[in-house]
Amino acid sequence: MTIPGTKTAVEWLVAVAPDPEACRFEWERSPLGVTLLPAGRRWDVLILPGELGQATLDVLMLLLDKPGPVLADFGDSRLGFFVPPGTASRWLGTGVRGAGRGTWIVVPYPGRATGGVRWLVLPDGEGTLTDPAVLELAMHEAAACVVAKEGRTS
Template sequence: MESTDVNTAPEPGAALLMGAPDLVTVPTRQGLEAVDIIQRAAGQASHACGVGPVLHDGSGSTLGFLVPPGTADAWDLPGSACTHTNGRGMRFGDSSPTAGDTGWLLPPEAVGPVTDPEVLRAALGEAARLIEAADNCR
């Protein structure tokens, strides 16, 4: 096989664009807890899925988890929303957002392709319970 000396490797995040992931948005506090829960679980079990790319908004009020396409069709977790992105407005490979803009908390090139919706659902539920318990201790 001849070499063409042409780099045919996809750009970072290109696999995400092919399937236009859906986006689960949650309040920042709950989302940060969920990221920690998923990362701890992935570190403790070799078969556990890690967290995929996570966006933060410029106001600091929400985090968005990229999940597989089609997740929005059945997402019904109270306190969160899941929307189809169809790739609109998604910029991959830009891991240095400007102040006040939406940017990556966990950029695509630093983590797995997307977060498993069932893993995310469980982590968000656990995060909500932890936050409620902490708030009730005050």
Template structure:
């Protein structure tokens, strides 16, 4: 069960295949980041912030766990961790997939790392189902334009992720 930042850190390090290197990188890095290889234990599926929010809400109504998500508040993107091997299907939904041969810069969940926040969708030590994520991505793309997005050029617009934690009791870890 993943319910704390330390549990998430341990799980991510185990999934990398080199637990000690990940913890060493997090300690040695001045910015608290480590590079984790994608494509063996997990793939990372990147959404725009608004599309990711809509996909998350759709996943809430589906059966199955939602794996850890990484929110980049500055670039306004969210990454869902999913089972590897589905990259072609997911790319057909017009989302970016970091898979075999790719790397993801991952902040240490145990410390505040500026613009990044880990979000736990469900406490199980499982990844988001790629087939269900694909359906949610398609649904998010067909949502009404501007649904959950800031009007173009609007300064200081609040991210939909800021309020979703309260509305859906989502756990945010810094």
């Protein structure tokens, strides 16, 4: 079964590859279902620690009709939020890593299960990204929730 919008999501993602057609061709046939794509062209990725990242995504889902794409690594120990290009080089935040120009990230094929990285929010193929200011506000709210939760369990 194909998830609606998969074709446009794939085309949007591979457009950043040095050879988009070859990338798409290999990606579709890869038994691992992942490829490496360069950040910094159409998007950057801000990578948050798992607990904060998940809480941030929960807040974003309340604030926005549709946030930008979000990746999770194996075990959800890190979440990657797709933001406009240039964001990573300007972002200041403890514990937040940025993947921008000159960085390559592992990206799973939309809608296909992999053994590691997976989509929590699929790309829509139209270029929707999370606004960095909204992401920052969501992170502040999420951090407060995480701290409050830790206070109740300790």
